[in-house]
Amino acid sequence: MTEILVQAGAEGAVPSAEGRVVDHPAWPVLKDAVEEIRPWQSQDGSIDFGAEGAPAKDAAELAVGRVVAAVEQLAPLLPHDAAYHEALVADLRRWADGGFQVPDFLDSLLAFQPAAHREDGLQHLVVFPMYTQNGNPDRNLEAVVLRMVWPEWLAELERTRYDNPLFCGITFEDFTAGYDTNSAVLFPETIAVREAPERFSWGGIFCDREAARFRRVTEAAVDLLGLELPEDIRAMVGDQDRCQQAFVLWDMVHDRTHSHGDLPFDPFMIKQRQPFWMYGLEELRCDLTAFKEAVKLEGDGVRQGRDVQYAVLFDRMFRFPVTGERVRxxxxxxxxxLFAYLHKHDVVRWTDNKLTIDWERAPQVTNQLCKEIEDLYRAGIDRPKLVHWFAAYDLVSTYLAPHPGSRWAKGPDALDTSLPPRKLVDEVLPDEFPLSMFYEALSKKLKHVIASTKGITASSNAEKAAA
Incomplete structure (x- = not known):
C-alpha cells in the first residue's frame, strides 16, 4: 500500500504527549482523508470499484495511506493506546491490501481497552468502520477524538455502590460525519468485524452531547409550557458542567441496571423479537432505577443526586416523546x-395553558411507577412469554390509550394465539400508542428545537447561546 507522510508543521515539530490531538496538524489530515473515503463505501463498509462514482483503486489506497500516516503521527500523544493504534494501522493496511472488501477490524477492536484506564480527561483517538446509533446506519469509516469523564466522586460511587467496570463516560473533542448526527454513544457492537467477540469490554456514552441536547430542549419546553422551576433546578439547566455530571451518573446506573434485578428477559443482552413496548418498559425501568438511586444519593448528601432526578424527568417528559419517528x-x-402516570396521580397538571409540577410528590410517585414495572418483571418470571407480553400491555394501556385499530388492545381472542409469540409481533401497529393531544401540540412547537440538536456539542450549544 502506498505510504503517505503527514507533515508535522512548518518547522517539523511534533507536540508533546500532553498536547490536544485536535490541535496537532495531523488531525485535520486524518479527518479529511476519512471524509474522502466515507462516500466511496457501501452499506457494509466495502468499496465497489465497479460502481458509478467509485474511485480508482490507487486513489482509495492513497486516502487510507494518509489515515495510516496521520494515526502514526498522533499515536505519541496517546501512549496508553499504543497497542490499539498499532493494531489499527495493521487493520487499515490489511483492508487496503485485500482490495477493500468488507472491513474486519476485530484485532484493533480487541486492542482498544478504554475501560482499563478510566482516568478523568484522558484523550483517545478512535478510528473504526462502524455505524453510529441514531446516526448513520452504514458501516463507514469514522474518526473521533474524545476524552474520558471519570472524576473521583464518580469513581468512588462505581467502586462502592454501582459496580460497572465496562462503563466509560466520554465527551467529544472532534469527529467525522457519522457523529454529526443524533448519535451519543460509542459501542463496540457497531464496529465491522469478522466475528463478534465472546464479550465486549467497554461501552461509551457522550455525556456532553446528552447534556447540551437536554439543556436546549428543556429550556425551550419550560418557556413554552410556562413551567416555574425551583431555583436550584433552573441553575442546573443553565450549567453545562452540572448537566454533564448528572448525565454521566445517570448513564452509569442505567447501564448496569440492564443486568440487575428480577429479569425474565433482557432484550439488550439476548437477541429476541418482542413487541416494542417491552423494550420501552426495559429502558424506562433502567431510567427509573437511576431516578430511585438518585433520590437515595440526594439523601446521602451527594449533590448530583438531585440533578439526576430532574434530568430524568425533563428528558423523559419533554424530549423523548417528541423525538424521532413514531414507528416502534x-x-x-x-x-x-411517565408523563401520563404522573398526570394520573396529580403530580403534573396542564391547566390554563400552563404546566405545573408538584415538586414534593414527584420523587415518591416516580418511584411508585418504578415499583409497578419491577413488580411486572418479578411476576413475569412465572409467566409464559405471551402472557407476560399481555400483562405488560395492560400496564401500559392503563395509562396510555392504544390506537383504536389495534388488535392487541382487543385481547387474546383477537389474535391467533396458536402462532409462535414472535409471529404475533407482526400484529403490533407501528404506532401502537399514539401521541396524546398534549404531545401532538408540544411536538409541533418543539420540532425545530429538536432538529437543531443534531450534531450538538457543549461548545456548539454555547456558541448558539452567545449568538
Whole structure:
C-alpha cells in the first residue's frame, strides 16, 4: 500500500504527549482523508470499484495511506493506546491490501481497552468502520477524538455502590460525519468485524452531547409550557458542567441496571423479537432505577443526586416523546408513560395553558411507577412469554390509550394465539400508542428545537447561546 507522510508543521515539530490531538496538524489530515473515503463505501463498509462514482483503486489506497500516516503521527500523544493504534494501522493496511472488501477490524477492536484506564480527561483517538446509533446506519469509516469523564466522586460511587467496570463516560473533542448526527454513544457492537467477540469490554456514552441536547430542549419546553422551576433546578439547566455530571451518573446506573434485578428477559443482552413496548418498559425501568438511586444519593448528601432526578424527568417528559419517528419508538413510549402516570396521580397538571409540577410528590410517585414495572418483571418470571407480553400491555394501556385499530388492545381472542409469540409481533401497529393531544401540540412547537440538536456539542450549544 502506498505510504503517505503527514507533515508535522512548518518547522517539523511534533507536540508533546500532553498536547490536544485536535490541535496537532495531523488531525485535520486524518479527518479529511476519512471524509474522502466515507462516500466511496457501501452499506457494509466495502468499496465497489465497479460502481458509478467509485474511485480508482490507487486513489482509495492513497486516502487510507494518509489515515495510516496521520494515526502514526498522533499515536505519541496517546501512549496508553499504543497497542490499539498499532493494531489499527495493521487493520487499515490489511483492508487496503485485500482490495477493500468488507472491513474486519476485530484485532484493533480487541486492542482498544478504554475501560482499563478510566482516568478523568484522558484523550483517545478512535478510528473504526462502524455505524453510529441514531446516526448513520452504514458501516463507514469514522474518526473521533474524545476524552474520558471519570472524576473521583464518580469513581468512588462505581467502586462502592454501582459496580460497572465496562462503563466509560466520554465527551467529544472532534469527529467525522457519522457523529454529526443524533448519535451519543460509542459501542463496540457497531464496529465491522469478522466475528463478534465472546464479550465486549467497554461501552461509551457522550455525556456532553446528552447534556447540551437536554439543556436546549428543556429550556425551550419550560418557556413554552410556562413551567416555574425551583431555583436550584433552573441553575442546573443553565450549567453545562452540572448537566454533564448528572448525565454521566445517570448513564452509569442505567447501564448496569440492564443486568440487575428480577429479569425474565433482557432484550439488550439476548437477541429476541418482542413487541416494542417491552423494550420501552426495559429502558424506562433502567431510567427509573437511576431516578430511585438518585433520590437515595440526594439523601446521602451527594449533590448530583438531585440533578439526576430532574434530568430524568425533563428528558423523559419533554424530549423523548417528541423525538424521532413514531414507528416502534420505544423511548418515546417510555416518556409518554411517565408523563401520563404522573398526570394520573396529580403530580403534573396542564391547566390554563400552563404546566405545573408538584415538586414534593414527584420523587415518591416516580418511584411508585418504578415499583409497578419491577413488580411486572418479578411476576413475569412465572409467566409464559405471551402472557407476560399481555400483562405488560395492560400496564401500559392503563395509562396510555392504544390506537383504536389495534388488535392487541382487543385481547387474546383477537389474535391467533396458536402462532409462535414472535409471529404475533407482526400484529403490533407501528404506532401502537399514539401521541396524546398534549404531545401532538408540544411536538409541533418543539420540532425545530429538536432538529437543531443534531450534531450538538457543549461548545456548539454555547456558541448558539452567545449568538
Amino acid at each position: 419508538n420505544y423511548d418515546g413510549l417510555g416518556g409518554q408513560l
